[in-house]
Amino acid sequence: MRFGMKTIIVIIGVFCFSFGVFFAVFGATLFMDPSNDDVSKYILLGFGAIFAIVGASLPLSVIVKAVRKKRLMANGDQLTGIITAVNINFYVTINGCHPYRADCEVFDPNSGERYLYRSENTMDDISDLVGTSVTVYADPDNRKKYYVDIDSPAENNIHDYR
Secondary structure: OOOOHHHHHHHHHHHHHHHHHHHHHHHHHHOOOOOOOOOHHHHHHHHHHHHHHHHHHHHHHHHHHHHHHHHHHHHOEEEEEEEEEEEEOOOOOEOOEOOEEEEEEEEOOOOOOEEEEEOOOEOOOOHHHOOOEEEEEEOOOOOOOEEEEOOOOOOOOOOOOO
C-alpha cells in the first residue's frame, strides 16, 4: 500500500497530537499532588502542550489546503494552461523518492496577460504530460491564489481507439 504525502502528514500529526496530549495530561496530574515540588511536571506539561499544538497543526494545514482547493474549483476562474516543464522537487523526500511538480503557462483571454503556475507535489511520474493542456483554477481577485489540476488533464479532444 502506497501512502500519499497528505496521508503521511496526517498520520504524523495524529501521532504527535496523541503523544502530546498523553504527556500534557500526565504532567497535569502531577500538579494534583501538593507534596510534589519536582520540576518535571512543568517539563512534561510544556513538552506535551508543544507536541499537541504541532500535532494538531499538521492535519489542520492539510484540511485548510483542501478547503481552499475546493473553493477555488467551485468559484475560481477556470483557465486552460499548457504544461511547459516537469521538475523533480529535490527539497522533499518520501521513502527515498522525490516528488514531481509541473510548471504550466496560462494565457488569460480576459486580461491578455500570461501567467506561470506550478502544480502541487505528486509522487507519480508526470513527465509525459509536457505539452498537454491542464485546467488551472485561479482566484478572480488575486491570481496568486490558484490550483493546477494535473489529476484530470483538460479536454485534449484526443480519442485513441487503437
